[in-house]
């Protein structure tokens with residue numbers, strides 16, 4: 001076994017492993033004064049909702065939740081009936097990583113569509129439209145996409161627009177899981193009005209936990225009405241029943257306000273993306289490392305010699321992605337440092353020297 005350098009302080013296991021942005025900690029402390037009405041009837045919540053209307057540049061309706069799975073549940077369950085179906089990529093978090101919560105709380109069928117790279121396209125939806133109108137099949141009613149995707153890939157604004165057009169033409173709504181929407185916005189140079197409002201996305205989860213918040217994700221209803229009724233008409237009840245109504249809502253709202261202030265959320269995401277690009281540059285020439293692709297956001301997917309994976313994980317843990325092809329995922333965050341990148345690359349180099 002080669003002599004290994006000390007592992008990096010900041011792990012590459014997930015952007016969830018990072019701590020909290022100092023500005024968010026300060027905002028939490030600042031909100032910790034006096035009393036406030038519970039369950040969202042407070043000034044922080046109202047200000048954060050107003051701020052979200054500004055960043056979307058539209059009259060969006062926002063619902064703060066405890067976490068990302070819960071926010072996906074609240075959004076989807078607010079617009080679906082049990083006999084309907086969600087069309088989504090087979091790699092989607094709502095399929096593989098939420099313990100079936102969206103299926104359970106909506107009662108709907110989640111249809112996992114195989115994709116090469118985690119991205120849906122209008123042609124992948126077409127076969128499922130045959131189900132519409134037949135009482136023997138669950139009725140496709142929502143298309144759910146993730147931006148950026150679980151595979152570290154991105155939809156362009158035009159691609160989201162084309163998916164929304166196809167979904168709407170078939171009478172379906174579009175839901176966007178934006179656990180990493182900030183990484184996608186900075187990677188594409190876009191903004192929420194362009195990427196979400198103008199493309200036709202109807203509702204989304206706006207994630208900030210991976211981008212410097214301590215906890216709390218937001219369901220944003222972008223489209224105002226459907227068939228004459230508010231799209232969010234049932235959201236309050238669904239959120240409470242799903243256990244996602246935060247009693248001390250001001251502490252989620254304070255985090256949202258802190259991250260949106262001076263575009264801290266975008267600066268954090270830009271840093272995370274930059275660190276992924278640097279990590280790719282630092283490891284790509286190491287014999288035995290094969291980048292699966294050029295990183296587009298804050299994840300680096302690499303193929304490694306299979307015998308090197310476990311020793312590297314023991315040294316500094318990260319998740320396997322697909323061991324049938326020796327693919328692993330390294331993730332960066334707003335808190336990743338250059339030193340973390342250099343130390344990790346040095347460890348990769350040392351371990352692979354024995355396995356390449």
Ligand SMILES: Cc1ncc(COP(=O)(O)O)c(C=O)c1O
Pocket residue numbers: 016067068069070093146149150177179180209
């Ligand atoms: C694409 C995606 N959606 C949603 C989530 C939110 O999940 P959680 O319930 O852990 O907050 C995650 C977290 O890993 C994610 O990667």
